[in-house]
Amino acid sequence: MKTLDEIPGELTHAAEMAERTIKLNILSASEMITDIVILYKERCPEVNFQLSQKIDNKDWDIRVSTVIQDDNTKTTHTVLKEEIYLAVPIDSPFAERDNINLEEVHNASFICHDRTKPFSILTTGWCMSCGFEPKIVFESDSPSTVRDLIGAGMGVAFWPAYSWGTQRSSKVKLLHITHPNCTRQIYVARKNEKSSSPLKNDFYNFMTAYLNDLQ
The missing domain is CATH 3.40.190.10 (Periplasmic binding protein-like II)
Structure with missing residues (x-):
């Protein structure tokens, strides 16, 4: 019974963790994107990042690449000419x-x-x-x-x-x-904007602003 009583709290905690977690798939510019993550963590220490560098990874919120992939579930923007x-x-x-x-x-x-x-x-x-x-x-x-x-x-x-x-x-x-x-060109893609949390949108805007300021 004690274990059952703890389940709602654990589910709430898991949902809160998911809400504060940003999944980044970094296929290009890894050194620079790492610097951006560190800067954002200083600004918002409560955020968590899951980082990957796999081309076939589909479980991401934001992807950085030099290639545009045809996928209607995300929006893609050119943010940097290098x-x-x-x-x-x-x-x-x-x-x-x-x-x-x-x-x-x-x-x-x-x-x-x-x-x-x-x-x-x-x-x-x-x-x-x-x-x-x-x-x-x-x-x-x-x-x-x-x-x-x-x-x-x-x-x-x-x-x-x-x-x-x-x-x-x-x-x-x-x-x-x-x-x-x-x-x-370095492209930043993110999953459908409507399904993104305010935190994920904030990080996306922070990252693209950082990249645009370089030019």
């Missing part, structure tokens, strides 16, 4: 410049993201459009790892301007790519 730099070692001859044509590094070794990820597929396409397939020597999704390997002279890499931010190393130089046009 330039992609080429990061080169500071002792590279290219480091004396501010701009580069991608064709000029056709013989270079590349440090890239996981080849199955959308960003890597996108950057490989840019290289192919310039007549070469990138020679990949290492794969990593960690900005610090990529930065350190470039600084050690292991190769060059594509560097998202906002997602990874300004690299903090005197051994690496970021170059604007003049050809081809190396930019991407």
